[in-house]
Amino acid sequence: MCRTRRKHISVWKRLQLERIANSSDRAEVRRRPDLRIDALGSGSDYTVFLDHLAVASLNLGYGGEAGGGIYHSIYDDYYWYMRFGDSEFVYGRALAQTAGIAVMRLAGAELLPYDFTNFTDTIRQYISELQKLSVSERDEIIERNRQLSEGVFSATNDSKKPMIPPSREAVPPFLNFAPLENGLAGAAARSRALR
Numbered sequence: 001m002c003r004t005r006r007k008h009i010s011v012w013k014r015l016q017l018e019r020i021a022n023s024s025d026r027a028e029v030r031r032r033p034d035l036r037i038d039a040l041g042s043g044s045d046y047t048v049f050l051d052h053l054a055v056a057s058l059n060l061g062y063g064g065e066a067g068g069g070i071y072h073s074i075y076d077d078y079y080w081y082m083r084f085g086d087s088e089f090v091y092g093r094a095l096a097q098t099a100g101i102a103v104m105r106l107a108g109a110e111l112l113p114y115d116f117t118n119f120t121d122t123i124r125q126y127i128s129e130l131q132k133l134s135v136s137e138r139d140e141i142i143e144r145n146r147q148l149s150e151g152v153f154s155a156t157n158d159s160k161k162p163m164i165p166p167s168r169e170a171v172p173p174f175l176n177f178a179p180l181e182n183g184l185a186g187a188a189a190r191s192r193a194l195r
Contacts, residue, residue, distance in 0.1 A: 011062075011098070034115075036122065060099050062091050116191035120184060127180050134175050141169045 007014065012035065019029045028036075040050055040059055049055040070076045086092050106112060145168050147153060153165035 011094075034118070036118070039122075039126075058102075060095065060102065062095055062098075116194050117188070120188040120191045123184055123187065127177065127184060130180075131177055134172075138172055138174075141171055145169065145171070 009017075015035055016029060019035070020026050023029050037058070040046060040057060042051065044059070046057040046059060050057040070080055081087075144166055148165060148168055153163075157163055157165070
């Protein structure tokens with residue numbers, strides 16, 4: 001059963017501390033005056049709005065107290081929620097209040113409180129991750145092909161548990177990230193002008 005333990009700290013502070021505890025870049029989390037919004041990913045109700053219609057989207061939720069595990073299962077029902085989830089409606093109420101206040105503040109704002117420099121900063125991170133992934137994937141293919149040529153897989157194969165060695169792969173070409181970086185530079189300049 002859900003037991004509520006009030007910590008008497010704001011939701012913002014709790015999320016910041018959780019990210020400090022679990023982040024690989026704790027210095028950035030401590031340095032930022034705000035919290036970076038994570039990528040939405042894919043596979044939920046907002047996918048069509050974000051990925052196909054380019055409509056800015058946000059997924060609000062609370063997490064971290066339980067492991068979940070019942071979402072979209074036959075147990076995802078009122079009985080489970082009352083018995084094991086949030087019998088006192090503490091989290092459900094907090095989420096409804098958070099989402100409701102966010103919608104009211106956005107709807108009533110004369111100027112939407114967007115910081116487009118955060119957007120370009122996030123895109124910069126995505127490009128950096130893509131560049132690192134491109135190099136690491138290329139290096140892995142080169143190393144695996146080299147091990148195939150050297151006979152590493154056949155020499156280290158356990159005869160009691162034989163495995164089929166991987167197939168040789170074509171080495172991908174180097175990618176040109178200049179168009180992405182040029183687009184980012186233009187977007188960053190325009191976002192700074194909107195401040």
